[in-house]
Amino acid sequence: AQSVTQPDIHITVSEGASLELRCNYSYGATPYLFWYVQSPGQGLQLLLKYFSGDTLVQGIKGFEAEFKRSQSSFNLRKPSVHWSDAAEYFCAVAYTSGTYKYIFGTGTRLKVLA
Amino acid sequence: DTAVSQTPKYLVTQMGNDKSIKCEQNLGHDTMYWYKQDSKKFLKIMFSYNNKELIINETVPNRFSPKSPDKAHLNLHINSLELGDSAVYFCASSPLFGPQHFGDGTRLSIL
Numbered sequence: 738a739q740s741v742t743q744p745d746i747h748i749t750v751s752e753g754a755s756l757e758l759r760c761n762y763s764y765g766a767t768p769y770l771f772w773y774v775q776s777p778g779q780g781l782q783l784l785l786k787y788f789s790g791d792t793l794v795q796g797i798k799g800f801e802a803e804f805k806r807s808q809s810s811f812n813l814r815k816p817s818v819h820w821s822d823a824a825e826y827f828c829a830v831a832y833t834s835g836t837y838k839y840i841f842g843t844g845t846r847l848k849v850l851a
Numbered sequence: 852d853t854a855v856s857q858t859p860k861y862l863v864t865q866m867g868n869d870k871s872i873k874c875e876q877n878l879g880h881d882t883m884y885w886y887k888q889d890s891k892k893f894l895k896i897m898f899s900y901n902n903k904e905l906i907i908n909e910t911v912p913n914r915f916s917p918k919s920p921d922k923a924h925l926n927l928h929i930n931s932l933e934l935g936d937s938a939v940y941f942c943a944s945s946p947l948f949g950p951q952h953f954g955d956g957t958r959l960s961i962l
């Protein structure tokens with residue numbers, strides 16, 4: 738069955754450090770790929786998306802993600818984390834294989850140390 | 852101007868009751884969704900409608916019934932509420948396969 742895996746449930750980084758959140762998917766073809774962020778008590782907000790073309794995509798708030806077809810990965814990165822980046826991050830994929838699917842990963846909770 | 856709005860924001864009710872949550876979007880999207888997020892933040896899709904047609908119907912109890920009167924509205928009705936239904940329910944909308952815009956959630960608590 739198709740799935741989205743975020744292997745890190747929690748990540749803690751110091752403010753100013755770099756960040757990489759991992760996301761792997763299982764699907765035969767290239768799906769549409771997304772990263773969302775959820776702050777406490779809020780709905781999810783789109784950070785960035787990949788549909789096709791350049792495999793390095795830029796998003797809001799200084800985030801970027803790189804699609805690697807050979808690794809079925811779409812990892813999220815930020816060169817310097819700010820305290821306000823503390824939140825829950827979700828990777829998601831959308832595709833159709835006869836039926837339409839939109840699947841979210843289990844999320845990674847980011848904690849930022851001052 | 853709110854893009855995806857859900858009402859109510861909070862819903863506290865007793866086991867066995869029937870309740871509805873309403874969702875409206877003003878983004879002109881064709882597709883709308885309902886999600887359930889549990890206490891561990893796991894986000895599970897429940898239903899999706901595209902142009903008023905049901906396109907995703909995941910394994911949820913048949914006590915949950917979505918209704919889409921038009922493509923800007925997707926309501927969720929829940930019959931015979933149970934303790935396990937306590938969660939945050941999110942509505943979202945998008946172009947088909949596109950990025951989703953989420954509402955702020957409805958926090959449902961069952962007493």
